[in-house]
Amino acid sequence: MKLAGLLDGRPLKALLFDLDGTLVDSVPDIANALDRALLAEGYAAAGEERARAWVGNGAGKLVQRALAHALNIAEADAVGEPFDRLLAAFYDFYQQDSHSHTRLYTGVLEALSAWQQAGIAMACVTNKPERFTHPILAHLKLDSFMPVVIGGDTLPVRKPDPAPLLLACERLGIAAENTVMVGDSVNDVGAARALGVPVACVSYGYNHGAPVADAKPDLLVDDFFDLV
Numbered sequence: 108m109k110l111a112g113l114l115d116g117r118p119l120k121a122l123l124f125d126l127d128g129t130l131v132d133s134v135p136d137i138a139n140a141l142d143r144a145l146l147a148e149g150y151a152a153a154g155e156e157r158a159r160a161w162v163g164n165g166a167g168k169l170v171q172r173a174l175a176h177a178l179n180i181a182e183a184d185a186v187g188e189p190f191d192r193l194l195a196a197f198y199d200f201y202q203q204d205s206h207s208h209t210r211l212y213t214g215v216l217e218a219l220s221a222w223q224q225a226g227i228a229m230a231c232v233t234n235k236p237e238r239f240t241h242p243i244l245a246h247l248k249l250d251s252f253m254p255v256v257i258g259g260d261t262l263p264v265r266k267p268d269p270a271p272l273l274l275a276c277e278r279l280g281i282a283a284e285n286t287v288m289v290g291d292s293v294n295d296v297g298a299a300r301a302l303g304v305p306v307a308c309v310s311y312g313y314n315h316g317a318p319v320a321d322a323k324p325d326l327l328v329d330d331f332f333d334l335v
């Protein structure tokens with residue numbers, strides 16, 4: 108198996124998966140909720156392509172980037188009451204519809220089934236808040252593969268901090284040295300590097316508009332099933 112080859116002879120026991128841009132194309136629903144929030148707050152809609160480049164560092168950063176764009180100010184200055192209001196509106200709209208246009212990427216179910224049959228443990232480590240993550244996993248029938256879910260608000264820190272990956276390993280009961288991270292962005296590569304675990308990336312996901320090859324993952328594939 109390709110992923111096991113990244114472990115220098117150690118057995119592969121668990122896989123840690125990013126969600127947005129890796130397992131699921133979630134941007135249509137994220138962009139829809141963001142645009143509804145922007146309009147409700149009196150700003151212009153941003154559209155799906157911009158949202159795609161803003162996803163990856165959690166809902167707070169997404170909204171901060173959208174507000175900075177709407178007001179034509181620096182991201183660091185998009186704070187205070189306008190930010191709080193836009194974030195609350197985004198949460199409301201995303202809560203109302205977080206998955207009706209969110210779909211699995213090709214080959215994901217087949218690959219997860221193959222790993223499950225091979226006895227590999229699996230966890231989801233996403234920067235998306237947990238309360239939005241569970242319904243998406245359940246709706247797309249991914250929850251039966253992944254008993255452990257770490258969200259962007261499970262800990263005070265998110266990827267690229269390694270702590271969410273380490274917590275996933277602890278909850279799975281598997282040493283980090285027997286795991287591989289699978290993601291789509293520089294945040295996944297950064298978190299994996301910081302923990303010292305190998306990282307494979309899919310090229311089709313979201314990486315702030317840049318090729319994820321620039322982040323130098325250990326393995327890069329164009330289709331999810333190529334990982335099997």
Ligand SMILES: O=C(O)COP(=O)(O)O
Nearest residue numbers: 126127163164165233234
């Ligand atoms: O919610 C985000 O910003 C991205 O989530 P991800 O970590 O699953 O890509």
Ligand SMILES: [Mg+2]
Nearest residue numbers: 125127128291
């Ligand atoms: Mg991602």
